[in-house]
Structures are given as C-alpha cells and as structure tokens.
Amino acid sequence: MKVTGPTKLETKKIIVEMEKHYKKTKEAIWLDLAERIAKPRRQRVSVNVWKIEKLAKIMDKKILVVPGKILGFGELTLPVQIVALEYSADAKKKISAKGTAMTFREALEKKIKPKEMAIIK
Numbered sequence: 001m002k003v004t005g006p007t008k009l010e011t012k013k014i015i016v017e018m019e020k021h022y023k024k025t026k027e028a029i030w031l032d033l034a035e036r037i038a039k040p041r042r043q044r045v046s047v048n049v050w051k052i053e054k055l056a057k058i059m060d061k062k063i064l065v066v067p068g069k070i071l072g073f074g075e076l077t078l079p080v081q082i083v084a085l086e087y088s089a090d091a092k093k094k095i096s097a098k099g100t101a102m103t104f105r106e107a108l109e110k111k112i113k114p115k116e117m118a119i120i121k
Contacts, residue, residue, distance in 0.1 A: 052095075068085055072090025083112075
C-alpha cells in the first residue's frame with residue numbers, strides 16, 4: 001500500500017501545531033485547515049496569482065488562506081496578505097512586491113482571528 005498524506009516533516013509539524021492551536025482556542029478554522037493540508041499532495045489546492053487578484057477584489061476579508069501551493073501565473077496589483085503552505089519562487093516574488101506572503105507557522109504566531117481569514121479552494 002502506498003503512503004498517502006504529507007511526507008515532508010515540516011508539513012507534519014505544521015499540522016500538529018494547527019491541531020494543538022485548535023484544542024487551545026476552539027477556533028474550528030485551524031482544524032479545517034489541518035485536515036486540508038493532511039491530504040495527499042495531488043489533492044491539495046494549487047492557486048495562481050491571477051485568481052488571488054480576482055478573489056481579493058470581491059472579498060471583504062483581510063487575509064486569504066490557501067491550504068496548498070501558490071503558483072506564479074498572473075499579476076498582483078492589490079496589497080494582499082496571503083497565508084499558504086508553499087509558494088513557487090515566482091509567486092513569492094510577485095506577492096512580496098505588493099502584499100505579504102506568510103506561512104502557516106507565521107500565521108499561528110501572529111494569532112490571526114478567524115473573522116479576518118477566507119479559505120481559497
């Protein structure tokens with residue numbers, strides 16, 4: 001039987017931290033994100049920069065959360081805060097020029113409120 005789920009040690013640690021944070025704060029968004037990240041890599045979300053730009057225009061949330069990888073196709077013109085598991089090099093450069101690119105560990109340390117976040121599928 002093949003191994004499913006994350007194989008990177010760093011990803012496993014982030015999942016454990018999110019579950020602990022959920023137990024401490026009872027904020028269900030962290031458990032939901034941990035479950036989404038625990039999926040096999042092929043089932044995780046991958047979002048291009050142009051889609052983030054499009055969603056940032058119509059959403060009233062401050063922080064967009066991607067439980068997967070952000071890819072670099074497209075341009076970003078709005079100052080957006082983004083939390084994601086991974087970034088491609090091109091995407092990180094484009095996001096950093098206008099907004100903020102954070103990892104889940106940084107988001108947990110900043111104690112971001114769930115009301116400020118929107119999960120992108």
